[in-house]
Amino acid sequence: MRSNSFSALKQMKRRDFLKFCGATAAMMGLSELYVPKIAEAVTSAAKRPSVVWLTLSCDSGCTEMFIKARNPGPAELILDVLSVDYDDTIMAAAGDQAEENLKNAVGAGGFILVIEGGMPSKHGFGMIGGRDMLDIVKEAAPKAAAVVALGSCATNGGIQGARPNPSGLMSVSEVLSPMGIKNVNLPGCPADPKLLVGVVLNYLLFKKLPDLDDQGRPRMFYSKTVHEQCERRAYFEAGRFVEAFGTPEMEKGYCLYKMGCKGPLTYAPCPAIRYNNNVSWCIQAGAPCIGCLDMKWPDNFYPFYAQLKDIRFDGTTTTADNVGKALGAVTVAGIAVHATVTAVKSKSGRKGENN
Ligand code: SF4
Ligand code: SF4
Numbered sequence: 498m499r500s501n502s503f504s505a506l507k508q509m510k511r512r513d514f515l516k517f518c519g520a521t522a523a524m525m526g527l528s529e530l531y532v533p534k535i536a537e538a539v540t541s542a543a544k545r546p547s548v549v550w551l552t553l554s555c556d557s558g559c560t561e562m563f564i565k566a567r568n569p570g571p572a573e574l575i576l577d578v579l580s581v582d583y584d585d586t587i588m589a590a591a592g593d594q595a596e597e598n599l600k601n602a603v604g605a606g607g608f609i610l611v612i613e614g615g616m617p618s619k620h621g622f623g624m625i626g627g628r629d630m631l632d633i634v635k636e637a638a639p640k641a642a643a644v645v646a647l648g649s650c651a652t653n654g655g656i657q658g659a660r661p662n663p664s665g666l667m668s669v670s671e672v673l674s675p676m677g678i679k680n681v682n683l684p685g686c687p688a689d690p691k692l693l694v695g696v697v698l699n700y701l702l703f704k705k706l707p708d709l710d711d712q713g714r715p716r717m718f719y720s721k722t723v724h725e726q727c728e729r730r731a732y733f734e735a736g737r738f739v740e741a742f743g744t745p746e747m748e749k750g751y752c753l754y755k756m757g758c759k760g761p762l763t764y765a766p767c768p769a770i771r772y773n774n775n776v777s778w779c780i781q782a783g784a785p786c787i788g789c790l791d792m793k794w795p796d797n798f799y800p801f802y803a804q805l806k807d808i809r810f811d812g813t814t815t816t817a818d819n820v821g822k823a824l825g826a827v828t829v830a831g832i833a834v835h836a837t838v839t840a841v842k843s844k845s846g847r848k849g850e851n852n
Contacts, residue, residue: 635676
């Protein structure tokens with residue numbers, strides 16, 4: 498599959514394109530000085546890196562999110578900057594022709610292998626073209642220049658790999674580590690395309706993958722908890738909590754800790770990157786975080802809407818009630834909560850679930 502040469506980039510307004518480059522630089526923790534370099538890397542890539550995108554055991558949610566991104570669309574950007582030579586889900590080819598495309602792309606080597614979905618370890622539980630997904634990955638990965646596991650199913654099994662894991666689903670790292678291959682993990686259900694764009698741009702800019710933590714996640718995205726970055730944090734510290742959906746406290750945008758929010762446990766960039774084309778994110782929309790970007794999701798996060806008993810806070814373990822008592826309201830004035838309250842008020846009248 499080949500895109501029309503740089504068509505979307507040419508159609509994108511220069512100002513929008515630079516805005517995108519600026520936002521990407523900020524997301525990657527780079528200074529504004531990198532904006533022209535990012536623009537240069539994107540538009541002048543002499544030879545677009547080849548991408549092989551395998552969609553394995555998953556619901557294709559990451560692809561869905563990827564192809565729906567817009568203004569400016571990472572999908573357009575990727576399709577213009579990269580040569581997507583094989584993609585199970587969105588390619589026009591089918592049957593023997595698709596198999597031939599995969600064989601040729603893998604045979605050429607040096608591609609970026611994006612893997613969406615996990616791999617059943619039990620024979621016959623997940624097959625493409627008569628072959629186990631596990632075997633397809635084992636054949637393709639050694640020939641790749643870089644391997645990116647995209648989304649929770651690929652990084653840690655996700656829903657398919659949750660207990661009791663009937664297909665014996667394995668994550669990309671579980672399959673590749675014994676083969677001596679290190680991969681990038683971008684957990685998320687689904688994973689936001691901006692994260693993949695960040696990894697690809699890092700590759701184009703610096704000719705290498707980003708700095709990874711001990712779980713293979715780029716440090717530039719996954720080094721802080723949702724709680725650390727949360728716009729409701731002032732209310733947490735002031736001990737002001739929502740205790741039931743549909744209450745005045747909900748309207749005021751108070752902290753969702755008592756509604757089961759797992760933000761304090763979850764290392765993820767959601768408050769910074771936001772979703773649905775940067776419109777909002779879970780907590781801004783009034784939903785407690787269920788930890789879906791964490792490497793131990795979902796098994797370590799049940800029940801989703803039960804309050805955490807303890808929380809590590811400033812080096813000690815405490816409870817939400819004690820945090821409120823200890824800190825009082827002193828920090829509220831120092832942290833802007835107006836945006837949160839405004840956003841929550843715009844949801845006025847919407848009733849949530851209280852599980
Ligand atoms: S507990 Fe949840 S809602 Fe409250 S401040 Fe932390 S992340 Fe935000
Ligand atoms: S549930 Fe939590 S980790 Fe998942 S997208 Fe929402 S804020 Fe991020």
